[in-house]
Amino acid sequence: MAGQKKSYSRTETFIGAAVILLLVITGMLIFLKQFRYDPSIFPSGMTLAVPEGGPLQGEKTDKTISFKNMAPMTPPEIFNSENLSEKINGKAELYLTAGFKSLTCQRFSSPGNTGLWLEVFVYDMGSIENAFAVYSVQKREGSTPLQLTGFIYKTENAVFFVHGNYYVEITSSEVSDSLMDSMLSFSGDFIKTRNVRGKTIPELALFPPNNLDSNSIILFPSNAFGFDKLNMVFAADYKTEKGKIKAFLSRRKNENEAKEIAKSYSDFLISLGGKHIKSGQNQDNIEIIEIMDTYEFIFSNGSFLAGIHSAEDLNEAKKAASALYKKLGDKTVGR
CATH class of the missing domain: 3.40.1000 (Protein Transport Mog1p; Chain A)
Known part of the structure; x- marks a missing residue:
């Protein structure tokens, strides 16, 4: 009859309540599960x-x-x-x-x-x-x-x-x-x-150890000191009485390439307003350029290009350049 309410048995009512309770419990478990780490699902x-x-x-x-x-x-x-x-x-x-x-x-x-x-x-x-x-x-x-x-x-x-x-x-x-x-x-x-290829960098041992700040060593992958031909250049700071001195070195393919890049870098500095000054060094091929009230030392020794960058004190820079030149000329250095 229209408008007559359908009656439910006690069994049907119990089953319905049980289903609702089960859904509530399932929902709570899912909610709590997101805060629990399961190593079988998430490898560590x-x-x-x-x-x-x-x-x-x-x-x-x-x-x-x-x-x-x-x-x-x-x-x-x-x-x-x-x-x-x-x-x-x-x-x-x-x-x-x-x-x-x-x-x-x-x-x-x-x-x-x-x-x-x-x-x-x-x-x-x-x-x-x-x-x-x-x-x-x-x-x-x-x-x-x-x-x-x-x-x-x-x-x-x-x-x-x-x-x-x-x-x-x-x-x-x-x-x-x-x-x-x-x-x-x-x-x-x-x-x-992890098994890896190579664990040492030989160039790091080429900087003279006296007064070296070993934590300062940097390897410029490209455009060192703003010059596009200076790539893979190691640089390190030295502590002196007059402040810091930055030395640099780069292993090139051969002696000729080292000489060519040394000349190119020198020409680059001259083009920016630098000027040559007499070195007064025992090593004839150490070139010194004064630029913006600092001194740049550039030389090659075997397959190495090296020098001193932007030094403020000429005498301290000469000492550092001489020590680096001697170190690179050591017969024990790989060429």
């Missing part, structure tokens, strides 16, 4: 891109590096030279000119607090020299050196290091002891487990 490490030219002998390409007390927040991303600027717009040119091969990056967070996160950038630069170039040029002021490997330091919320052909940056969302602990743990695991 990241897998790097296979190095260009293939993996090293005996190297596992699926090797993962774990983050202590962290869970993946985003899937891993891999960038090449074609799309690197999409990730690090504004800095891509530095990496590309330094021999960049690939970038693997991923963000991780604390399972109980997604506001605490860190992001790791692993750059395959193709060689340790290229990796050191981007590491040294971007070195942060006020950083603290670490002992895990030869080239590594930390700031309040980040860790930066070189390991073979890899340059690694790890940055965190905030200053936190737990996040720093995770970053250092990852760094140590990475260094211990």
Whole structure:
């Protein structure tokens, strides 16, 4: 009959209530699950891109590096030279000119607090020299050196290091002891487990050690001192009574190339208003140019181009240039 209400049995009412209760419980479990870390769903490490030219002998390409007390927040991303600027717009040119091969990056967070996160950038630069170039040029002021490997330091919320052909940056969302602990743990695991090509840079031993500030050494991948032909140039500061002196050196293909670039750089400085002055050095091929009230020393020695850049004190610069020339002329130096 129209308008008559349908009656329900006690069994139907009970079943309906049970279904509603089950849906409520399921919803609560789903809600709570998002805050719980399940290692079977979220693996605790990241897998790097296979190095260009293939993996090293005996190297596992699926090797993962774990983050202590962290869970993946985003899937891993891999960038090449074609799309690197999409990730690090504004800095891509530095990496590309330094021999960049690939970038693997991923963000991780604390399972109980997604506001605490860190992001790791692993750059395959193709060689340790290229990796050191981007590491040294971007070195942060006020950083603290670490002992895990030869080239590594930390700031309040980040860790930066070189390991073979890899340059690694790890940055965190905030200053936190737990996040720093995770970053250092990852760094140590990475260094211990990654088999790499080359672990030393011979040029670093070519700077005379007396008064050398070893933490100041930089490798300019291109356009050193504003001159487009000066690429892969190492530079280091020396402490003197009159201030700092910056020495530089670059291993070229052969002796002729070293001489040609030395002349080209000299001509470049003269074109900017520099003028030759008498060297008074025992080494005849050390050229001195005065420019903008500073002194530039330029010379070649075997396959090396070297000199002193923008020195304010002529006598201190002469001493530094003479010591560098002698060091590069040592028969034990690889030519």
